[in-house]
Amino acid sequence: MNIDKTIQTIVIEALKDLYQFEASENQVQLQSTRKDFEGDITLVVFPFLRFSKKSPETTAEELGNYLLKSVDLIENYNVIKGFLNLVISKEYWLHVLSEAFLTANYGVTAPSENSELVMVEYSSPNTNKPLHLGHIRNNLLGYSISEILKANGNKVVKTNIVNDRGIHICKSMYAWQKWGNGKTPENSGIKGDHLVGEFYVEFDKHYKAEIAELTEKGYSKEEAENQAPSIMGARELLRKWEAKDEETVALWKTMNEWVYDGFDITYKTLGVNFDKIYYESDTYLVGKEEVLRGLHEGLFYRKEDNSVWADLTKEGLDQKILLRNDGTSVYMTQDIGTAKMRFADYPIDKMIYVVGNEQNYHFQVLAILLDKLGFEWGKDLYHFSYGMVELPSGKMKSREGTVVDADDLVEEMVNVARNMSQELGKLDTLSEDEAEKTYQMIAMAALKYFILKVDPKKNMLFNPEESIDFNGNTGPFIQYTFARIQSVLRKAKENSIHIDPTLTSGSISQKEKDLLKRISQFPAVIKEAGDNYSPAVIANYCYELVKEYNQFYHDHSILAEPGEEIRNFRLVLSATVGNVIKTGMNMLGIEMPERM
RNA sequence: GCCCCGGUAGCUCAGCCGGAUAGAGCAACUGCCUUCUAAGCAGUAGGUCAUGGGUUCGAAUCCCGUCCGGGGUACCA
Structure with missing residues (x-):
């Protein structure tokens, strides 16, 4: 009905x-x-x-x-x-509430045998530096979109393409060989991804100094950039790597392992995961083969310098390089290979790339190239293009050190959550372990909600000077309301109050009716979030719901209500709001504490 | 230069597939804890929805121009 x-x-x-x-x-x-x-x-x-x-x-x-x-x-x-x-009529709204209360996973459409299979690619890190706030937005969006699609009845495969090869890793490798003194995560106590990142920065420092020195000696800027000893060393390593030089490959493996160990920890704290991980070192060769096939079939052309190009002027675009003159592959080459492997591995109905909007052009080109190569699924690619996270000073840039490190940020958030909880004395009854778990939960809620409540398409601003809020329109506010509800339900249980799903309440207040209406919208909200790929829709809905619940909670007694039918109605209402909050927030990857 | 995206309160953001008097949070100020958790509730103040035109019974929302900001633009991913 x-x-x-x-x-x-x-x-x-x-x-x-x-x-x-x-x-x-x-x-x-x-x-x-x-x-x-x-x-x-x-x-x-x-x-x-x-x-x-x-x-x-x-x-x-x-x-x-x-x-x-x-x-x-x-x-x-x-x-x-x-x-x-x-x-x-009131009966209708009561009926909706009763149904919502009784339905497990109210609002959610479970996938069936013949549901569409959607593959969602997100995260896709380079292995030369640790994750930063930009990656956090990517990871949270990718995870959340996956959960929202699942709730809309899709089968979802979450995937990650790890950018584990290329000149950027070679830079860190070169720096480590040259100035590393055998430093490892074990002997230095530094998290692997951060350690490798340090050498990336180290490389850049030397490289810049060398360029300055060479230009001083009269070299042009371009000559200097190409002939600085460090860049030549890094290129040599890349060449050796592609030639499968044993020592180089061994170092590459070792340093990548350090990074993976580090990433695993960060992914775990972020609460994201993947069903299938692809590595660029496996996919780039497939891409190369495809490009060469396209060349043979006359789809692409070779320039005098031996580089391979696609002419996209008919599509209103430009020429695009697919293989460099030394035969090495570029970003596009790899993405062609990765796509081919994925569609061979899974019966994908829809492929979604969670990648920043700075790459809009790249994905436009990718779809055209796949189409040219005869892959009919090329048109089923969807670039989920999200906006940048900006700092008050502008865009974050790894090389300029103006990034907000993911691990640092999380740690800081947990500290704030801990201090605040202890000041408020909220968790004094919990064991230290449980309390610590709750701080973590609250901190992550603040961070995740802060990022996910914003329309994904838009750029957003993060000001490191002002810590992320825990009051108002925030994750912790929603958690707090949930915890309050659980507290009421616990007390009902302690007092052996039975909750009856059959509702026969006499009168309903305006606030109560507002809540009933709000609850009735939940299924439509999930659908809207799925149709628009927007966690923000879920976040904003949950906030509205919770805000209305707090008004209700303030104005009405629940357990102390003398009328048994009204008390029962309010308990059903509270329990249902709690369930909706939990279902909604879980789609954002946000957990709900029993107490806070 | 060309292409794409954005501009809503001091700040961060909703609202944008056209509908009633443009909403929240933060910051500021004022009230409310002997009562189910005050990380809460209530209130005051804060707006030329960048700007100029157009379409419409009706425009923050759609179209065009201008200004401002961001991104991309043939070998970094």
Whole structure:
């Protein structure tokens, strides 16, 4: 029983009966009634005036009258200008609550055998430096989108393409050989990814100094950049690596392992995971083969200097390089190979790339190239393009050291959560272990919600000077409300109060009704979040719900309510709000504490 | 230069597939804890929705111009 659908059908019928007009579903605009007016659902009648040839008020009256007669659940209506406000019977809202309370995973559509398989690629780090705040946004979005798609009935494979080869790793390797003195994560106590990152920075420092020295000696900027000893050393390592030189490959393996150990820890604290990991060192050769095949088939062309190119001018784009003149592959080459392998490994219906908007052009080109190569799934690629995280000083840049390190940020958040909890004395009854777990949970909620509540498409600002809030429109606020609800439910249980899903409440307050309406929207919200690939939709909904619940909680007694039926209704309401919050927040990768 | 994206309160963001008087949070100020968790609730103040036109019964929302900001643009991923 979906009231919106019912009303829609009857309105279409009414338009035909009254005005001989055949309306389609999307011409019937229903919205929830604004708080300042009486009613629950509002029909906008302006679009029908040209058929009724009557005033907005009269048209609304006529439609209202028709609906009142045909739909039992409509109790009353009122007309304000061209807006027809419908009052829905209390029984309907109670029925919705009862259903929501009884349905496991209310709002969620479970995947079935023949559901679409969606592969979501996210994270995709380079192995030459630790993860920073930009990666955090990527990881949280990728994980959350995956969960939202699952809740919309899709089968999801989460994947990660690790950028484990290339000149950037060779730079760290070169620096380690040259100035590392045998330093390892074990003997230095430094987390592996950070250690390798240090050598990347070290490389850049020497490289810059060498360029300065050479330009001083009269070299041009370009000559200096190409002939500095460090860059030549790094290139030599890349060449050796591609030639499978034993010593080079061994060092590469060792240093990558350090990085993976580090990443694993960061991924774990972020609470993200993958079903299948691809490594660029495996996929780039497949990409190379495909490009060479395309060359043979005349899809691409070779320049005099031996480099291979695609001509995309017919598509309104430019020329694109696919293989360098020394035969080494570029970013695009690898992505072609990775895509081919993935579609060979899985029956993918839809492929989603969670990658920043700075690469919009890249994915436009990738889809065209795959299409040219004859992969009919090329058109099924979707670039989930998200905005940058900016600092007050502008864009984050690894090489300039203006990045917010992921591990540092998390640690700081946990410290803030710990201090705040201890000041408030909230967790004094918990064991140290449990308390520490809760601090972690709260800290991550603050961070994740902060990032996910923003529209993914937009750039967002992070100011390291101001720590992320724990009050107001925040993750901890939502957790807090959940914990309050659990506390009430615990006490109900302690007092052996049975919660009865059959609802027969006499009177319902405005706040309570607001909550019922809000709960009824949850399934539609999940769908909207899925259709728009937007965790922000879930985040904002949960916030609204929680805000309304806190108002209710403030104004009404639950356990102390003398009327047994009302008390039961409020318990069902509270429990259901708790469940909805948990389901919603879990889609954002945010956990809910029993106490805080 | 060309292409793409954005501009809503002091700050961070909702609202944007056209609908009623543009909403939150933070910061500021004022109230509310002997009562289920005050990480809460209530209130005050804060707006030329960058700007100029257009379409429409109706525009923050759609279209065009201008200004400002960000990103991309043939061998870094």
